[in-house]
Amino acid sequence: MALIEIQNYGFSYAGCEQNVLSGISLDIDAGDFVLVCGRSGSGKTTLLRSLKREIAPVGISGGEIIINGKKKFTLRESAETVGFVMQDPDNQLVMDSVWLELAFGLENLAVPPEEIGRRIGEIAAFFGIEKWFGKNVFELSGGQKQILCLASVIAMQAEIIILDEPTAQLDPIAAEEFLHVLKKVGKELGKTILISEHRLEELLSDTDKVLYLEKGNVRYYGTNREFPMFLAENGEEGRIYAEALPAPTRLSLQYPISKNHPLNVREGRKWLAAGMTQEDTSGQKANTENAKIPRFYCTYSPPAETGNVLHPAPVISLKDVWFRYGKDEAFVLKGLETKIDEGTLHAYVGSNGSGKSTMLKVISGILKPQRGKVVIAPGKRVGMLFQDPKSLFVSDTLRAELSEHLNTGQQNAKERKAGETKTERIATPEATRDMAEKLGLSDLLDRHPYDLSAGEMQKAALAKVLLLRPDILLLDEPTKGLDAFSKREIAEILMRLKEEGVTIAMVTHDLEFTAQYADRCSMIFGSAVIATDSGRAFFENNMFYTTSVSRMSRGILDGCILASDIGCREDA
Amino acid sequence: MKVTTLACVIKGGGTVCFTKAPRTNHVIHKDGRKMNANKNFSQIFPHYHPAAVFLYIAAAVACTMLTLQPLYVAISFVIGSFYSIYLNGWKKYWFGLRWLLMMFFIIAAVTPITNHRGRTVLFYLFGEKFTGEALLYGVCTGGMFVCMFVWFQCYQRLITADKFMYLFGRIAPTLAMVVSMILRLVPVTGRKLHETADARKALGADAGVKNGAKISGILMSRCMEDSIDTADSMRARGYGSGKRTVFKAYKIKPADAASILLLSVLLILSLFGILILGKTFTFFPTAGGFFGAQTGGQMPGLLNIPDLSPPAYLYAAGYAAYAAMLLYPFILELRYLLRWR
Numbered sequence: 048m049a050l051i052e053i054q055n056y057g058f059s060y061a062g063c064e065q066n067v068l069s070g071i072s073l074d075i076d077a078g079d080f081v082l083v084c085g086r087s088g089s090g091k092t093t094l095l096r097s098l099k100r101e102i103a104p105v106g107i108s109g110g111e112i113i114i115n116g117k118k119k120f121t122l123r124e125s126a127e128t129v130g131f132v133m134q135d136p137d138n139q140l141v142m143d144s145v146w147l148e149l150a151f152g153l154e155n156l157a158v159p160p161e162e163i164g165r166r167i168g169e170i171a172a173f174f175g176i177e178k179w180f181g182k183n184v185f186e187l188s189g190g191q192k193q194i195l196c197l198a199s200v201i202a203m204q205a206e207i208i209i210l211d212e213p214t215a216q217l218d219p220i221a222a223e224e225f226l227h228v229l230k231k232v233g234k235e236l237g238k239t240i241l242i243s244e245h246r247l248e249e250l251l252s253d254t255d256k257v258l259y260l261e262k263g264n265v266r267y268y269g270t271n272r273e274f275p276m277f278l279a280e281n282g283e284e285g286r287i288y289a290e291a292l293p294a295p296t297r298l299s300l301q302y303p304i305s306k307n308h309p310l311n312v313r314e315g316r317k318w319l320a321a322g323m324t325q326e327d328t329s330g331q332k333a334n335t336e337n338a339k340i341p342r343f344y345c346t347y348s349p350p351a352e353t354g355n356v357l358h359p360a361p362v363i364s365l366k367d368v369w370f371r372y373g374k375d376e377a378f379v380l381k382g383l384e385t386k387i388d389e390g391t392l393h394a395y396v397g398s399n400g401s402g403k404s405t406m407l408k409v410i411s412g413i414l415k416p417q418r419g420k421v422v423i424a425p426g427k428r429v430g431m432l433f434q435d436p437k438s439l440f441v442s443d444t445l446r447a448e449l450s451e452h453l454n455t456g457q458q459n460a461k462e463r464k465a466g467e468t469k470t471e472r473i474a475t476p477e478a479t480r481d482m483a484e485k486l487g488l489s490d491l492l493d494r495h496p497y498d499l500s501a502g503e504m505q506k507a508a509l510a511k512v513l514l515l516r517p518d519i520l521l522l523d524e525p526t527k528g529l530d531a532f533s534k535r536e537i538a539e540i541l542m543r544l545k546e547e548g549v550t551i552a553m554v555t556h557d558l559e560f561t562a563q564y565a566d567r568c569s570m571i572f573g574s575a576v577i578a579t580d581s582g583r584a585f586f587e588n589n590m591f592y593t594t595s596v597s598r599m600s601r602g603i604l605d606g607c608i609l610a611s612d613i614g615c616r617e618d619a
Numbered sequence: 620m621k622v623t624t625l626a627c628v629i630k631g632g633g634t635v636c637f638t639k640a641p642r643t644n645h646v647i648h649k650d651g652r653k654m655n656a657n658k659n660f661s662q663i664f665p666h667y668h669p670a671a672v673f674l675y676i677a678a679a680v681a682c683t684m685l686t687l688q689p690l691y692v693a694i695s696f697v698i699g700s701f702y703s704i705y706l707n708g709w710k711k712y713w714f715g716l717r718w719l720l721m722m723f724f725i726i727a728a729v730t731p732i733t734n735h736r737g738r739t740v741l742f743y744l745f746g747e748k749f750t751g752e753a754l755l756y757g758v759c760t761g762g763m764f765v766c767m768f769v770w771f772q773c774y775q776r777l778i779t780a781d782k783f784m785y786l787f788g789r790i791a792p793t794l795a796m797v798v799s800m801i802l803r804l805v806p807v808t809g810r811k812l813h814e815t816a817d818a819r820k821a822l823g824a825d826a827g828v829k830n831g832a833k834i835s836g837i838l839m840s841r842c843m844e845d846s847i848d849t850a851d852s853m854r855a856r857g858y859g860s861g862k863r864t865v866f867k868a869y870k871i872k873p874a875d876a877a878s879i880l881l882l883s884v885l886l887i888l889s890l891f892g893i894l895i896l897g898k899t900f901t902f903f904p905t906a907g908g909f910f911g912a913q914t915g916g917q918m919p920g921l922l923n924i925p926d927l928s929p930p931a932y933l934y935a936a937g938y939a940a941y942a943a944m945l946l947y948p949f950i951l952e953l954r955y956l957l958r959w960r
Binding site for chain 1: 678780781784796799800802806807814815817818820821822823833836837840841844845846848849851852853854855856857858859860861862863865866867868912941
């Protein structure tokens with residue numbers, strides 16, 4: 048008997064015609080690692096929450112969910128059976144210190160104090176959290192916080208662990224760290240794991256089963272190996288979603304030379320190498336030289352030298368910028384120097400805590416450097432979008448949000464000197480409507496900003512900033528926690544802005560996104576910019592800190608950094 | 620008393636958290652505060668059972684509050700300052716103290732202006748006597764406040780939030796949990812506040828009252844929104860599913876028990892010295908009576924029979940017991956250091 052049986056389950060919110068979930072029937076076996084995917088709004092969260100009664104959404108449900116042969120659970124039984132990890136690590140942590148947090152669930156279950164000590168010790172050892180065991184929760188990094196959430200659920204000996212986009216709020220490095228721990232839990236403890244996740248790249252090759260939802264229906268439930276094939280054959284939506292697949296898988300779908308699609312870089316290298324040496328299968332020319340021609344080639348050729356390369360003037364230049372948050376604290380920026388050219392998309396990458404976000408705040412004028420200068424070309428307005436779009440919203444509806452006449456205030460003395468009048472910058476109702484239309488927000492104008500999906504929220508925040516008509520747009524992690532659809536939309540918006548002459552500076556961890564869209568790319572390390580290159584050269588020259596296509600093709604087919612760089616010769 | 624202690628925990632812990640909470644979420648602090656925190660670990664007394672540590676600090680605070688006798692105030696101030704510097708470092712000690720010194724000077728100056736008792740007239744101010752006794756009285760009153768503050772500085776370092784929780788968690792488990800949750804909320808909310816304020820600034824909002832009101836509005840709705848998640852997370856982990864247990868992180872060992880016993884004895888002796896022997900001390904009309912009743916002064920209270928008035932060495936023992944009690948951590952530290960030889 049399966050551990051979780053879902054029989055013809057359906058759900059709709061009260062007063063809402065449309066079903067969020069309909070006709071879901073599936074069995075999940077004990078010990079399975081199930082990846083739940085689908086675009087935002089496909090019902091992933093509703094399905095996962097339905098498995099945990101206490102936090103299930105309120106509405107009308109039909110069908111049965113049977114866990115461990117039982118339909119009903121008391122609060123305590125449920126806590127011991129199903130553990131749930133949510134998106135935001137800050138919100139789900141209850142206590143202020145690590146060990147209290149670990150003890151919290153066990154105390155609720157009335158586990159004897161001696162037993163609690165023992166379990167906490169075991170869990171701390173298993174998760175490697177002894178080092179920060181005595182710390183206060185607010186001292187932890189995002190990844191550590193999420194690991195703590197997972198650990199405190201597992202301490203309660205829950206058989207089933209459900210995770211709802213646990214890495215959406217984390218940067219890629221923290222996300223990898225977390226997923227690594229999660230895989231360990233699956234492998235070494237044999238827990239049944241259900242996880243919804245946009246990052247197929249890291250997870251797909253390690254899952255047992257994939258559950259793909261589309262508009263509240265299960266479209267695919269099966270092995271991870273066959274999932275790519277399914278997506279490729281599943282119409283428009285599936286094809287777009289396939290963009291979220293790992294790059295090697297995408298390539299293999301594009302050039303199907305074998306039924307077995309690679310799911311990670313290692314498999315991708317083998318696949319590519321096999322393709323490079325494969326004999327021409329058409330037969331008749333087997334003995335000629337042609338047979339040795341590799342199947343794959345690099346489609347990219349550097350643009351012809353035009354002699355005098357036009358170098359646009361920088362709109363922003365940072366000269367020897369030093370910054371720290373307090374008199375006695377370490378410098379976050381140490382002599383940082385960089386130039387952002389007009390009309391380009393300049394991406395800044397680098398590890399956590401290298402000072403990337405601080406740099407943006409210094410450019411925007413929110414923070415003043417203690418040493419050095421930030422020079423912004425005269426008459427240029429700077430707009431900044433923060434990492435958490437929520438921090439921008441003040442109103443009850445998106446409409447009110449967009450028409451908030453914030454811009455009556457003058458931004459800085461420079462503008463006053465430039466003789467700008469206040470009225471110029473007031474967002475008119477027309478401008479608001481146009482902006483909403485431009486960014487595809489027209490249907491959402493009456494919604495509460497917090498009720499929007501991650502992608503919609505990001506667009507709404509962007510709209511709000513764009514209404515100030517900035518010439519320079521600063522973005523802090525614009526693709527964090529977004530699915531493939533939203534990423535594509537954001538990219539389209541940015542490209543359009545660039546055409547309109549807006550200069551964009553972006554801080555990001557998303558290397559694939561950067562490689563695809565950035566004109567120039569800088570790496571920040573140790574509080575300073577250590578390398579700047581044109582977007583492409585940057586990734587070609589990097590060995591490890593680069594896209595997965597680059598890592599996959601290096602040494603086999605040099606010079607490829609995007610999936611579109613690898614071409615395939617047609618047979619015959 | 621308990622309520623104030625609680626308030627101090629919230630406020631004290633809160634301010635520490637607040638200043639430490641990074642304005643952005645990636646700044647790891649490598650500054651002095653951190654080093655001080657580590658310095659605590661090189662000491663031995665903070666590692667004793669929280670009950671022993673709490674007894675010590677509570678005794679110090681209580682005794683300090685109970686007397687204005689100059690010698691006791693002086694002892695408390697000197698040892699308290701030493702310990703605060705030892706625990707917090709010069710910088711933090713002085714930073715906190717300098718604000719209080721202002722209050723100290725005001726009290727010390729205002730008392731003799733309003734109080735004209737005492738025989739030693741220093742000078743006349745606006746036709747009124749400005750007496751040495753009244754000045755001493757003012758200095759001692761102000762001094763007591765300073766001492767209290769210094770001891771609370773030590774308290775903050777010695778009784779961390781989790782130790783407080785451990786101590787009072789069983790008496791009032793729900794209260795203790797709520798305190799921990801509040802302590803958790805303070806830095807999180809602080810970070811959100813900075814984030815929101817920065818975002819508004821980037822949008823070009825004026826730093827006016829209107830903007831401030833808006834920011835607090837957003838903060839409120841964000842916190843409420845986020846607290847739904849927290850409530851879900853608590854229920855998902857079985858909160859409210861019945862009786863809870865409370866995890867005990869510390870066990871009383873013989874050394875802890877010995878410390879508690881010793882501190883209790885010293886506390887009783889000190890209280891005897893302060894409450895009973897201390898009564899022979901009077902500020903007015905002349906200050907005196909450190910080691911027995913002043914001649915000409917009246918001895919109030921229980922031991923008001925001249926023949927039975929205690930000998931001077933008993934008074935000395937009272938001071939010694941008080942000093943020994945306050946110096947107790949130093950005694951342990953010294954013993955600990957000697958073991959490294």
